[in-house]
Amino acid sequence: MAPLTLPDTKPNVQRLAKQVPICPEIFGFIPTARLSAWVGADLALLGWGQNFSVTEEGEDALKHADVLWQEATAEAVATEELPVHLPVAFGSFGFARGGVLEVPENLLVATLTATWLISLSGQDLRPLFAPWTATPAEFRQEGAARLAQLPALGTLAEGEGALPPAEWAEAVGRVSEQIRHGEAKKVVLARDKTIASLNPIDQRKLCAALFSAYPTCWVYAVENLVGATPELLASASGGRLFCRVLAGTAGPTETRQLLNSAKDQREHQVAVESVRTALSPITTELEIPDSPSILRLPNVCHLATDVHGLTDRSALAAAGALHPTAAVCGTPTPVARQILTEAERMERGRYAGPVGWVDAAGNGAFGIALRGGQISADARQIRIYAGAGIMGDSVPQIELAETEAKMQPMMQALRSIS
Numbered sequence: 001m002a003p004l005t006l007p008d009t010k011p012n013v014q015r016l017a018k019q020v021p022i023c024p025e026i027f028g029f030i031p032t033a034r035l036s037a038w039v040g041a042d043l044a045l046l047g048w049g050q051n052f053s054v055t056e057e058g059e060d061a062l063k064h065a066d067v068l069w070q071e072a073t074a075e076a077v078a079t080e081e082l083p084v085h086l087p088v089a090f091g092s093f094g095f096a097r098g099g100v101l102e103v104p105e106n107l108l109v110a111t112l113t114a115t116w117l118i119s120l121s122g123q124d125l126r127p128l129f130a131p132w133t134a135t136p137a138e139f140r141q142e143g144a145a146r147l148a149q150l151p152a153l154g155t156l157a158e159g160e161g162a163l164p165p166a167e168w169a170e171a172v173g174r175v176s177e178q179i180r181h182g183e184a185k186k187v188v189l190a191r192d193k194t195i196a197s198l199n200p201i202d203q204r205k206l207c208a209a210l211f212s213a214y215p216t217c218w219v220y221a222v223e224n225l226v227g228a229t230p231e232l233l234a235s236a237s238g239g240r241l242f243c244r245v246l247a248g249t250a251g252p253t254e255t256r257q258l259l260n261s262a263k264d265q266r267e268h269q270v271a272v273e274s275v276r277t278a279l280s281p282i283t284t285e286l287e288i289p290d291s292p293s294i295l296r297l298p299n300v301c302h303l304a305t306d307v308h309g310l311t312d313r314s315a316l317a318a319a320g321a322l323h324p325t326a327a328v329c330g331t332p333t334p335v336a337r338q339i340l341t342e343a344e345r346m347e348r349g350r351y352a353g354p355v356g357w358v359d360a361a362g363n364g365a366f367g368i369a370l371r372g373g374q375i376s377a378d379a380r381q382i383r384i385y386a387g388a389g390i391m392g393d394s395v396p397q398i399e400l401a402e403t404e405a406k407m408q409p410m411m412q413a414l415r416s417i418s
Helices: 024-029 061-072 136-149 165-180 203-213 255-259 262-282 315-322 333-344 396-416
Strands: 012-015 036-039 043-048 052-056 088-093 099-103 106-111 115-119 156-160 186-197 218-222 225-229 232-237 240-250 285-287 293-296 301-310 354-359 364-368 372-375 381-390
Touching: 024 043, 024 106, 024 136, 024 203, 036 088, 036 203, 043 088, 052 061, 061 088, 061 099, 061 315, 088 218, 136 203, 165 186, 165 333, 165 381, 165 396, 186 333, 186 396, 203 218, 203 225, 203 396, 218 354, 218 364, 225 354, 225 396, 232 315, 232 354, 240 255, 240 262, 240 315, 240 381, 240 396, 255 293, 255 301, 262 285, 262 301, 262 315, 315 354, 315 364, 381 396
Parallel strands: none
Antiparallel strands: 012 115, 036 043, 036 218, 043 106, 052 099, 088 099, 088 354, 106 115, 156 186, 186 381, 218 225, 225 372, 232 240, 232 364, 240 301, 285 301, 293 301, 354 364, 372 381
């Protein structure tokens, strides 16, 4: 990764007279179809404009990015009242290698109590959001109108991925047998499919549709990778670390079956232990519940464990220490990675890699790039991914059905804007 030199400009920071709601309609105010985004229930970061970015193809991209970011922001000064320290970078890193770190020219920062517009080139961005900030209802009405004016996708055409469903199910059977023979404890197998659209995919409409359907997830967009992830790999703020472990999946109404499933409980425990092992060297305190809870989503439910700790590391460093977790790779990590690479017969790219943001103080949040897809350069195709944790007693058709359920967030979002 090349040295990172940030633009030597003084940002124009404007706080809006009234806060804007964190809602799907917020995406309608972004003036470009391509954006950088991290939007959750209590924080929205939306970037656009000419991005300053660096890319890396190597296996240590995340570690290099952390070092370069610390060097580039060593003299940054905190901006009063802002909940983030400028500049803010959005990052997305590959499951196995590579990644990108980018600083947008323009940034919207919204919390539950205030909203700021920031331009690195010194522009006043407030006219983009006036006068519809008078009330939340007016803001949402105007945002919805703007989204409605954007072209629909038109006809969608679904194509097969690297492996047809039947062949992927056969691969599950082979991997399950390897696990029974003791080659690994768990392996996460992913599959893909392509969706082509008549008209270009507008990331504003896609992100709005995802956030509308999955408001408890984190909607992300970095370099054409777009999705809504339920899994927070790591967030760091003022020395406090948080991550959410998800492993073990069932239908949205099958919570009791999930809690009583020996297979899913074992799968979840493997993921939790991988997080404990990764975080112990970089934390001074670590709190991990003894048993998982249930995270309910419209399409599935998961076994979930929320982990808290104290650390002096950045969000990038924490993400680097954790990735890849057993929830997206398996365990032991080197063996599981080798098995899944041979079985999947595809490049994951940035699917299942860390995606999120980091500020000049090292605060930030990185999720795992799940429930999403990679949009092509011409924006007329998206490749979507989903995976399932394979154990020795996995049933191939059940695992295949799980991946189909996990693809539904993106499929439903695409259909809703077509």
